[in-house]
Amino acid sequence: MLLPYECFADACTQSFSLCVCRKVIICKLIKAKKLYSYQLKKIIIITIGLFAFQLTQAQDSTQFSSEDLKLYSLLFQQTAAEYRALCYQAFNTARTHLDEMLKQNPQKKNLAIITDLDETILDNSEIFAQKIITGKEISYADWQRWLNKPNLPTVPGGVEFLQYAGSKGVHIFYISNRDVRGVPVTLTILQKLRLPDADTSNMLFMSDDFSKESRRQTVMKNYDVVMLLGDNLDDFMQVFESRPINERFAATDSLKNEWGKKFIVLPNAVYGEWENALFDYEDVDSLSLEQKIEKLKAVLKDTRDK
Numbered sequence: 001m002l003l004p005y006e007c008f009a010d011a012c013t014q015s016f017s018l019c020v021c022r023k024v025i026i027c028k029l030i031k032a033k034k035l036y037s038y039q040l041k042k043i044i045i046i047t048i049g050l051f052a053f054q055l056t057q058a059q060d061s062t063q064f065s066s067e068d069l070k071l072y073s074l075l076f077q078q079t080a081a082e083y084r085a086l087c088y089q090a091f092n093t094a095r096t097h098l099d100e101m102l103k104q105n106p107q108k109k110n111l112a113i114i115t116d117l118d119e120t121i122l123d124n125s126e127i128f129a130q131k132i133i134t135g136k137e138i139s140y141a142d143w144q145r146w147l148n149k150p151n152l153p154t155v156p157g158g159v160e161f162l163q164y165a166g167s168k169g170v171h172i173f174y175i176s177n178r179d180v181r182g183v184p185v186t187l188t189i190l191q192k193l194r195l196p197d198a199d200t201s202n203m204l205f206m207s208d209d210f211s212k213e214s215r216r217q218t219v220m221k222n223y224d225v226v227m228l229l230g231d232n233l234d235d236f237m238q239v240f241e242s243r244p245i246n247e248r249f250a251a252t253d254s255l256k257n258e259w260g261k262k263f264i265v266l267p268n269a270v271y272g273e274w275e276n277a278l279f280d281y282e283d284v285d286s287l288s289l290e291q292k293i294e295k296l297k298a299v300l301k302d303t304r305d306k
Contacts (some may be wrong), residue, residue, distance in 0.1 A: 007265045015156065015210050018263055019179050024114065034288075036165075042172065062157060067132050068132060068298045069292070069296075070132065070270055070271075071132060073127050073269040073270045074125050074128055074132070074270055075270075076269055077123070077125045077267075077269065077270060078126075078129070083267060086266075086267045087155050087156040087158070087266060087267065088156050088157045090157070090264050090265065090266050090267075091156075091157035091158060091160070091161040091264070093260050093264065094103050094161055094227060094229065094264045095164060095165075095285055097223045097227070097260070097261050097262075098113075098164075098165060098168070098170070098226070098227065101226055102168060106222065109224075109225070110171070110222065110223045110224055111169070111170045111171065111224050111226050112125045112170065112171040112172070112173055112219060112223035112224065112225050112226065113162075113165055113170055113171070113172050113201075113225070113226065113228070113229065114173045114175050114216060114219060114227075114228045114229070115162065115172060115173070115174060115175070115229040115230070115231070116174075116176060116229060116230040116231060116232070116235045117174055117176040117178065117186070118143065118176065118177065118178070118231075119155065119231040119236065119270070120155060120158065120230050120231050120235070120266050121154060121155055121159065121162065121195075121228050122152060122153075122154055122189070122228075123152075123153040123154055123155050124146070125270065126146070126153065127142070127146045127151075128270060128271075129142065130142070133299045135285040143217065144185070145171065147182070147185045147186070148185065148187065152189060154193065157189060158200070158229075158266075159193050159194075162195050162196060163194065163195065163196060165196070166195075166196025166197065167196075170226070171196075171197055171201065171202070171223060172195070172196045172197040173197070173202050173203075173204065173206070173219045173223075174186075174190070174197075174202060174203045175204045175205075175212050175215050175216060175219075175235075176203070176204075176206070177205070177206045177212065178205050178206065179205065179206060180205040181208060183200055183203055183205050186205075187199075187200060187203065190203075204218065204219070206249055209236075211238060211241055212234065212235065213237075213238040213241075216228075219269065226262065227262055227263075227264060228262065228263055228264070229264045229266070230263075230264075230265065230266065230288070231265065231266040231267070231268035231272060232268065232272040232273050232274075233251075233252070233265075233270075233273060233274075234273050236263050237251075237255075240252075240273060241273070242273075242281055243277070244277060244280075245277045245299075248273075248274075248277060278295070278296060278299055279292070279295055
């Protein structure tokens with residue numbers, strides 16, 4: 001049996017133990033609360049970070065434009081030695097064929113070559129690259145600054161071939177779909193390059209008809225056109241204009257004996273009638289980037305195609 005003071009001491013001991021337990025429990029609860037608060041903050045910060053990253057990615061994807069689809073094409077034109085080789089190959093072939101024809105018909109008069117300008121003789125890849133790099137449309141002022149740039153780049157081998165043809169007495173006609181208002185500034189460029197027949201009478205630019213057929217016929221009335229140069233099959237015959245891919249293929253195959261002889265084609269992977277055919281001559285500007293990519297993928301052939 002405990003004495004009264006022993007009971008009191010025991011009660012005090014139990015009370016003290018209970019207080020200690022309560023303090024321990026409270027401390028643990030406080031620590032748990034702090035830990036929970038820290039973990040919660042950590043989760044919130046990570047969530048916000050992920051959301052910000054996804055938002056940035058979404059913004060980056062919206063900044064990707066249709067023009068960016070041409071990035072590799074432009075890099076091919078500007079940096080690929082293979083592109084230069086193809087150009088030299090085209091003009092070497094043209095010279096060989098011209099020499100053979102002149103040798104076989106030395107008495108022929110009024111011989112003429114019809115040539116396109118852009119991406120056939122003049123290289124405009126830098127102005128297209130500007131649009132990709134700046135993300136801005138090319139203004140009329142930009143284009144004029146480009147045309148007035150000293151030492152405009154040219155397609156490898158083009159200037160030399162035309163000068164050679166001119167030295168053989170062959171007349172050169174420049175049929176371009178540059179606007180007719182661009183004749184004066186383009187004439188200055190041709191004269192700086194010392195190209196033959198650099199005269200307004202030999203420059204047939206676009207006025208109201210995008211087709212070059214009527215302008216070709218104008219030249220053919222008075223001259224024997226022995227060769228045509230271009231980067232677009234529309235530069236050669238009307239049969240290629242606004243035709244779907246399969247019909248362009250068929251027309252190309254039907255003229256297979258003319259390529260490398262009367263018709264000399266320069267490579268252009270940046271733009272042309274081939275690009276319009278990919279979209280079935282639809283108004284490309286009315287399509288979203290996603291719609292354009294979807295249409296382009298639909299044209300691709302892969303191993304599953306029969």
